[in-house]
Amino acid sequence: MALSGLDIYRLLPKTNCKKCGSPTCLAFAMKLAMKKASLDQCPDISEEAKKALDQASRPPIATIAIGTGDDKVETGGETVLFRHEKTFYHQTAIAISVDDTLSDSDLTGKVKSIEEMSFERVGQHIVIDMIALFNTSNSAEKFVNALDKVISNSKKAIILISENPKAIEAALKKYPDKRPLIYAATSDNLREMCELSKTHKAPLTLKANGLEELDKLSMEAASLGVGELILDPCPGTLNQALNDFTQIRRLSLKKNYRAFGYPVIAFVKDKDKYQIVRQACTFIAKYASLIVVDSLEREVLLPIITLRQNIYTDPQKPVTVEPKLYQFGSVDENSPFMVTTNFSLTFYTVAPEIEASKIPAYLLVTDSEGMSVLTAWAAEKFTPEIIYETMKKFDVEKAVSHKKMIIPGYVSVLSGKLEDVSGWKVMVGPKEASGLPKYLKEVSTNVAAV
Numbered sequence: 001m002a003l004s005g006l007d008i009y010r011l012l013p014k015t016n017c018k019k020c021g022s023p024t025c026l027a028f029a030m031k032l033a034m035k036k037a038s039l040d041q042c043p044d045i046s047e048e049a050k051k052a053l054d055q056a057s058r059p060p061i062a063t064i065a066i067g068t069g070d071d072k073v074e075t076g077g078e079t080v081l082f083r084h085e086k087t088f089y090h091q092t093a094i095a096i097s098v099d100d101t102l103s104d105s106d107l108t109g110k111v112k113s114i115e116e117m118s119f120e121r122v123g124q125h126i127v128i129d130m131i132a133l134f135n136t137s138n139s140a141e142k143f144v145n146a147l148d149k150v151i152s153n154s155k156k157a158i159i160l161i162s163e164n165p166k167a168i169e170a171a172l173k174k175y176p177d178k179r180p181l182i183y184a185a186t187s188d189n190l191r192e193m194c195e196l197s198k199t200h201k202a203p204l205t206l207k208a209n210g211l212e213e214l215d216k217l218s219m220e221a222a223s224l225g226v227g228e229l230i231l232d233p234c235p236g237t238l239n240q241a242l243n244d245f246t247q248i249r250r251l252s253l254k255k256n257y258r259a260f261g262y263p264v265i266a267f268v269k270d271k272d273k274y275q276i277v278r279q280a281c282t283f284i285a286k287y288a289s290l291i292v293v294d295s296l297e298r299e300v301l302l303p304i305i306t307l308r309q310n311i312y313t314d315p316q317k318p319v320t321v322e323p324k325l326y327q328f329g330s331v332d333e334n335s336p337f338m339v340t341t342n343f344s345l346t347f348y349t350v351a352p353e354i355e356a357s358k359i360p361a362y363l364l365v366t367d368s369e370g371m372s373v374l375t376a377w378a379a380e381k382f383t384p385e386i387i388y389e390t391m392k393k394f395d396v397e398k399a400v401s402h403k404k405m406i407i408p409g410y411v412s413v414l415s416g417k418l419e420d421v422s423g424w425k426v427m428v429g430p431k432e433a434s435g436l437p438k439y440l441k442e443v444s445t446n447v448a449a450v
């Protein structure tokens, strides 16, 4: 059980010396209880208290780093079951599988395709996170040769997939600084794999037949000194996966059960496109921290990435675009002028419709702290004063000469006051962005006469 702030306080020196950065020992104890501070920030704590508090100061789910440099993947570190309780910290990493039985040219081609695969969505550039190299040949030599090809064509973090300790060892020795994820230690090879994990400072996956065996493996790995673990209970069905992953997440967060306090990996084994999406999305929603997929088809990856982006967007920090005056096409002083908020999804819904209209136009984006139009209006973040101030800030009067602005249909209520504040004529646009092409064609034929 996690200790309360008062339980922790009883074990602290109680000198209120402030060396930890907190004004009092009690304040520090409260931060520790909320996992917002680390025990080593108090230099005066006794060894005995340290031991007792270790459990309280450790996060319920460890954060595990795989790879190095800019392409390093961090996974785990979650503190809540549901995103709305706080936020999720590390989005599910997506690995695409390759195989050491592929010919050199096929393997290189696939790795290059993984490297090039990317998506633009609501202003974010999204790429594949990792490559999972399968040792299907069971030959250490072929495994290392394939790894050579992967590493010479990609900097992505790597999962080494083999239950053959010799193959894993050869790969780790060849590339000592890459910090790949080892997959996997089983009940048959645990000691050897733990040794490799410790020697090469590479995180290790525990692969077990169900939760009971996984529990035993995890405790054994901990007793062997391995603390950077990923868990795979090898569920046989999607239903079982949902059950196992939820149990692991609940036990680690609600009961602070250390043996399950690690990220989970899941393999999408189906070949059918729809089933791949169904499985991957279920794993992302509940509660895989890494998934391995054997597909490079955009129509398969896009829905998976979209779901992940939606779940792992911090609800307290909406995705925004830069507030400024955007231009679409060859604008001039007679071009229509519209205004909206800086919620990314709003902008990226409106922008393509303006482009589709083929009417050169201006779009002023105000700073609404990432709220959509109606929410921003209700929160008084999209008011006539804010709109007019933003117009002045971005010199809209110099850009257009007609002094007419188009506001979103949902906030028609702003019209009167906005006209009073700005002195501009306010026109109410369509409620939905999809109505913009027709609307712009109508108003742009003679904007001065509108």
Ligand code: SF4
Binding pocket: 012, 013, 014, 015, 016, 017, 018, 019, 020, 021, 022, 023, 024, 025, 028, 041, 042, 043, 044, 045
């Ligand atoms: S450094 Fe330790 S003793 Fe000093 S205030 Fe912080 S918790 Fe208390």
